Amino acid sequence: MTKPVILTGVRANNELTLGNYFGAIKPIVEMAKERADEYQVNMFIPDLHSFTTPIDHSVLQQQIVQNARLFVAAGLPLDNDNILLYRQSYVPAHSELTWILDCFTGVGEMGRMIEYKDKSAKIGDDRVSVGLFNYPILMAADILLYDAEYVPVGDDQRQHLEYTRHIAERMNSQFGDIFTAPLPVEKQQEFFGKGQALRIMDLQSPSKKMSKSDDTGKGVVFLTDDPTVAAKKVMSATTDDKASVNYDPAEQPGISNLLQILALLRAEPLDQVELEFKGQSSYGDFKRVIADEVAAFLTEFQANLEAVDDNKLLAVFDRSETIANEQANATLLRVQQAVGLRPKAD
Numbered sequence: 357m358t359k360p361v362i363l364t365g366v367r368a369n370n371e372l373t374l375g376n377y378f379g380a381i382k383p384i385v386e387m388a389k390e391r392a393d394e395y396q397v398n399m400f401i402p403d404l405h406s407f408t409t410p411i412d413h414s415v416l417q418q419q420i421v422q423n424a425r426l427f428v429a430a431g432l433p434l435d436n437d438n439i440l441l442y443r444q445s446y447v448p449a450h451s452e453l454t455w456i457l458d459c460f461t462g463v464g465e466m467g468r469m470i471e472y473k474d475k476s477a478k479i480g481d482d483r484v485s486v487g488l489f490n491y492p493i494l495m496a497a498d499i500l501l502y503d504a505e506y507v508p509v510g511d512d513q514r515q516h517l518e519y520t521r522h523i524a525e526r527m528n529s530q531f532g533d534i535f536t537a538p539l540p541v542e543k544q545q546e547f548f549g550k551g552q553a554l555r556i557m558d559l560q561s562p563s564k565k566m567s568k569s570d571d572t573g574k575g576v577v578f579l580t581d582d583p584t585v586a587a588k589k590v591m592s593a594t595t596d597d598k599a600s601v602n603y604d605p606a607e608q609p610g611i612s613n614l615l616q617i618l619a620l621l622r623a624e625p626l627d628q629v630e631l632e633f634k635g636q637s638s639y640g641d642f643k644r645v646i647a648d649e650v651a652a653f654l655t656e657f658q659a660n661l662e663a664v665d666d667n668k669l670l671a672v673f674d675r676s677e678t679i680a681n682e683q684a685n686a687t688l689l690r691v692q693q694a695v696g697l698r699p700k701a702d
């Protein structure tokens with residue numbers, strides 16, 4: 357890897373949401389469009405992560421390709437050699453490095469992960485897989501194999517990114533410099549601007565994040581939602597009884613979330629959007645503006661999605677996976693030599 361690497365992945369376990377779009381896809385696609393000459397941009401589909409919780413395996417293949425289509429519809433260029441688009445399971449080094457890192461990670465360390473605690477509480481002990489428990493380790497391998505310094509993720513993945521830094525530092529202090537750690541979250545925020553460490557909330561229950569694995573989907577805007585249906589979801593978003601629009605996530609989580617979504621859709625600073633609506637008492641009028649902008653955004657996004665050429669996509673997978681394997685195997689060999697699994701180079 358001669359250029360600094362920007363990397364992110366979005367799990368292929370359901371249709372993606374506005375939260376995925378603004379938290380991870382948009383920041384990396386913008387970098388890919390504007391700065392792919394200075395950086396290598398890795399956008400990948402973490403297909404091994406897809407079934408940490410139970411899924412319908414008969415549709416996984418379709419979902420993997422659909423995820424890649426969504427990245428392209430969001431603007432990911434396919435004709436630049438500095439941009440890689442690959443499927444995680446086509447690069448076996450991810451699994452191999454995970455095993456090695458597993459053996460240097462404490463059970464307690466993984467048990468403290470909030471995502472694990474939340475998800476395992478939801479699905480019940482007897483259905484919690486070991487995969488759900490140690491998926492942050494696979495995520496660390498995804499990042500460390502490519503020496504990726506910049507990793508745009510939503511706020512829910514912050515702890516996993518911090519773990520990635522810890523395990524890299526731990527291994528480096530025991531074995532010498534084998535890994536490049538990703539930058540601390542604050543530095544990443546500076547690099548990506550405000551969109552990093554973002555948490556779009558569920559429209560119905562604005563105290564929890566908008567999640568693609570939500571069962572009802574009522575408070576979730578999916579990128580493939582019919583724009584009219586999405587507009588209705590916005591119109592029926594939970595608000596409060598204050599009858600005054602303000603950005604105040606603690607006191608007015610529903611309204612604040614809608615302001616955040618509008619700011620992101622318009623690519624305007626949040627305080628500017630807040631100023632435009634501040635104190636407005638008709639929540640119906642306020643919601644109408646956002647509903648219309650969400651619908652317009654989805655209409656354009658879905659037109660882009662229709663236009664994606666699957667053959668081109670498959671060719672990009674092939675090219676990218678060859679390069680990803682070369683780069684990942686070079687890092688894996690470095691680690692294998694360090695831990696004594698391979699003879700050291702002279």
Ligand code: TYM
Binds near residue numbers: 378494513554565566
């Ligand atoms: P996943 O698939 O759950 O989510 C993909 C990305 O979307 C972000 N995100 C959100 N951002 C803002 N608001 C929300 N409501 C919201 N919901 C989801 C997530 O933070 C994430 O950035 N483990 C990762 C996938 C992964 C990965 C990696 C990411 C695997 N390996 C290596 C970066 C680097 C995950 O489960 O994301």
